[in-house]
Amino acid sequence: MAETFIFFTVKGGTGKTSIATLFSSWLDQQKKKVLCVDADAPAYNLYNLRQRELSEYQTNPEAIDRLVPEDSHSIYPIIKLGSGIEERQNLIHIKQKGLFDYIVVDFPGSLTDSNAIALIKEKFVDHAILPTILDTSVIVSNIKAASQLKNFIQDVRFLWNNVLYHEKEEIYNEHTQTIQQTYGIGVCHHKVKSTSYMRREYGSDQIFIKSTLCYPAKTLKDKKLDYESVFNELINSKI
Numbered sequence: 648m649a650e651t652f653i654f655f656t657v658k659g660g661t662g663k664t665s666i667a668t669l670f671s672s673w674l675d676q677q678k679k680k681v682l683c684v685d686a687d688a689p690a691y692n693l694y695n696l697r698q699r700e701l702s703e704y705q706t707n708p709e710a711i712d713r714l715v716p717e718d719s720h721s722i723y724p725i726i727k728l729g730s731g732i733e734e735r736q737n738l739i740h741i742k743q744k745g746l747f748d749y750i751v752v753d754f755p756g757s758l759t760d761s762n763a764i765a766l767i768k769e770k771f772v773d774h775a776i777l778p779t780i781l782d783t784s785v786i787v788s789n790i791k792a793a794s795q796l797k798n799f800i801q802d803v804r805f806l807w808n809n810v811l812y813h814e815k816e817e818i819y820n821e822h823t824q825t826i827q828q829t830y831g832i833g834v835c836h837h838k839v840k841s842t843s844y845m846r847r848e849y850g851s852d853q854i855f856i857k858s859t860l861c862y863p864a865k866t867l868k869d870k871k872l873d874y875e876s877v878f879n880e881l882i883n884s885k886i
């Protein structure tokens with residue numbers, strides 16, 4: 648059976664799509680079979696990113712070929728979740744069949760999207776990851792959302808994102824303690840740093856991160872963004 652992750656927050660712009668993209672590409676790089684599901688209708692940002700990359704590839708294949716490692720993979724599938732019970736049942740069937748190791752879902756930023764919420768109630772989701780930025784309204788709304796998600800999902804975790812280098816560790820520690828101890832919600836130990844590379848899609852330079860076709864650049868792993876530690880924590884430490 649596939650393990651399913653959703654990236655979820657009620658407030659927009661916290662990094663759901665960016666982290667879901669990077670996580671899917673990283674899993675693929677680890678030679679895991681990954682299916683990526685864009686449930687964020689009608690924007691479908693992740694699905695549309697793949698479409699833009701494919702058309703970029705058609706016009707400039709050499710540039711991408713240079714960036715994709717030789718021991719490359721087949722491209723992992725990205726599907727859109729349409730509304731309707733049949734689409735959800737299909738997805739649940741895919742999970743149960745074990746065709747994939749992981750299913751990663753970019754979730755809509757709403758607890759009122761009945762189609763997406765039905766997936767949660769139908770016990771499709773194993774892990775809910777809430778990317779959270781250091782903003783009181785985001786933290787408060789994520790605490791509320793996480794408390795509701797915990798009724799259906801065993802593993803619900805905050806993931807600090809967009810962490811600036813000058814921000815004090817103590818501020819995060821205080822929030823982390825409150826979230827864990829007062830509300831009983833998990834918080835990932837590793838954080839996702841803020842990096843301008845996260846804002847870039849495939850471009851002319853050699854360093855990029857938000858790509859569904861190319862693996863993240865090694866330079867980012869080493870210096871700017873320790874995504875490997877973050878993602879190892881997501882898949883290895885079960886709550």
Ligand SMILES: Nc1ncnc2c1ncn2[C@@H]1O[C@H](COP(=O)(O)OP(=O)(O)OP(=O)(O)O)[C@@H](O)[C@H]1O
Pocket residue numbers: 658659660661662663664665666687692756808809810839840841842843844845846847
């Ligand atoms: N760690 C980071 N460092 C720098 N920029 C980031 C980081 N994470 C996300 N961003 C940027 O923040 C913006 C919002 O990110 P993203 O689109 O992933 O959020 P989202 O939660 O999916 O938003 P929405 O609710 O609109 O779907 C994007 O411009 C993205 O590139």
Ligand SMILES: [Mg+2]
Pocket residue numbers: 663664665687692753
């Ligand atoms: Mg998004």
